[in-house]
Amino acid sequence: MSEVIGIKHDNKIFDTQTAKQEGIKGQEIYFDNSADALSIIRHSCAHLMAQAIKELYSDAKFFVGPVVDEGFYYDFKTSSKITEEDLNVIEKKMKEIAKKALPITKETITKQEAIQKFLGDELKQVVMSKIPGDKFGVYRQGNFEDLCRGPHLPNTKLLHSFKLTKLAGAYLGGDEKAEMLTRIYGVAFADKENLNTYIHQLEEAKKRDHRKLGLEMGLFGFDEEIGAGLPIWLPKGARLRRRIEELLTRALIVREYEPVRGPEILKSSVWKVSGHYDNYKENMYFTVIDDVEYGIKPMNCVGHIKVYQSSIRSYRELPLRFYEYGVVHRHEKSGVLHGLLRVREFTQDDAHIFCQPSQIKDEVSNIIDFTRKIMGAFGFNYEMELSTKPSKSIGSDEVWQVATNALEDALKSNGIDYKIDVGGGAFYGPKIDIKITDAIGRKWQCGTVQIDMNLPERFNLQYTDKDNTYRQPVMIHRAILGSFERFVAILTEHFGGEFPFFIAPTQIVLIPISEEQIPYAQEIKKQLLSIGAYAEIMDKNETLNKKIRNAEKQRVPMIAVIGAKEVEERILSIRDRQSKTQYQIQEKEFLNMVEIKMKEVSF
Incomplete structure (x- = not known):
């Protein structure tokens, strides 16, 4: 031992x-x-x-x-x-x-003794000013010692x-x-x-590193003239995002989520009602319009609450599932900004479910199943963590316990092994965090599921129950990817830029050997676009080998070389990067194959 x-x-x-x-x-x-x-x-x-x-x-x-x-x-x-x-x-x-x-070795001394011991050290004085109590630990090894609790x-x-x-x-x-x-x-x-x-x-x-690959592959960039933490999406990166959004939207519609959209700037009075003003103000941006203070939204929940309040609700309507690819802004200190992983503006794959308390377990179970399908499509292993009430929170202990128990029941009934993060919940409710493991073993925080009985109370949300009495709904905050920015960064590093065919920003590069084959390449490109696949034509005046090398540097899944023979016989000479094979295929068969590949993955 x-x-x-x-x-x-x-x-x-x-x-x-x-x-x-x-x-x-x-x-x-x-x-x-x-x-x-x-x-x-x-x-x-x-x-x-x-x-x-x-x-x-x-x-x-x-x-x-x-x-x-x-x-x-x-x-x-x-x-x-x-x-x-x-x-x-x-x-x-x-x-x-x-x-x-x-x-x-360790020695315990009083605060006054510590102040005297480190009298000439202004950094230690700052440290001590932040430590409560009168007992300070000092650890010593050889001629070195420092304040420390061990x-x-x-x-x-x-x-x-x-x-x-x-x-x-x-x-x-x-x-x-x-x-x-x-x-x-x-x-x-x-x-x-x-x-x-x-x-x-x-x-x-x-x-x-997604910052390096993003630059090499022309996915996104940053510009100091615009501001730190504000990414610019280039065409290829925007295509990648759009494809993920398309797959997600299709899955949301099947699961009976309704698209909504809230404003990006709301009066501060509404953020005071929600509790964000008192509990999240340091992370928000504010401005004044006509002598009234407004806050730029750091979350989409208040907008979705207003959608709920736009009509009288009955128990027959519940659960109501609203989703929005909502752009939010959060004040992050410059020292923690890191490519797409930590930015000041990002888009959440956000949804809010309004339901009866008896429906919580089923709704959370459905979210867990949805998560399984999405993570499986990208080949991610994942784990879940239950986060409980933090020291800075709103709502009663009783409400928190009911919400926490509901999350635990859903995790257990789905056979999910989970960890508990004591005190790691959001200020308005407990949550389940979804953490994925990438191809080289790193863990990333992505999605979250949060039970909220506090915001419905603060905004006096109601629905009419079977007995014609008014009841308060439960609100479930849910994001599976977390944000498109962060998820694209993780995907880029997970695949090392070698994106699978179904989401690759450019799926096929068509390389005509000479100018005579360009019209046929353009014809193929139009047909590929019509079935949802994106193709580019490399028609620069370069050698065939250089064109192929440039396409390979872009990590494009498939290269189609077109010469005189290919035009005459309406075939394509394929270099498949992912299967590492080369073959010839008839045009019609090729288009059918691509269409199947585009439909292979769904959430």
């Missing part, structure tokens, strides 16, 4: 030293690659990195160094300019320190499988008006094998 490095008690993790000092007993955590163990390993590795930085740059001062999903980081400042090349130097120093097998490994000798991955800038405390600090990211594991697997994944991720 590997070494015990921590104790889990009451859903909190303590290092062995703290557990022993405070007499805490619970589940033992061993030095392995379990989530709890990695949290301790990575937290300790963050301090190891800080110690190495301090030895290399004596004037370095440190802010915070938390564990995050992708590993750990530390924010710090120094008068020296740190570059990507310095990461190898820091990593080498970390290995030297780790081999010294320095004991990692937990940590007992000794640096256990740290041997780590890698520094990225250098970035970060505003102090995330405040754009504060000074810029240096941030170094890293990752650590219990063994070399898992580290090497992760490094391979990082290298693969660089090749698949």
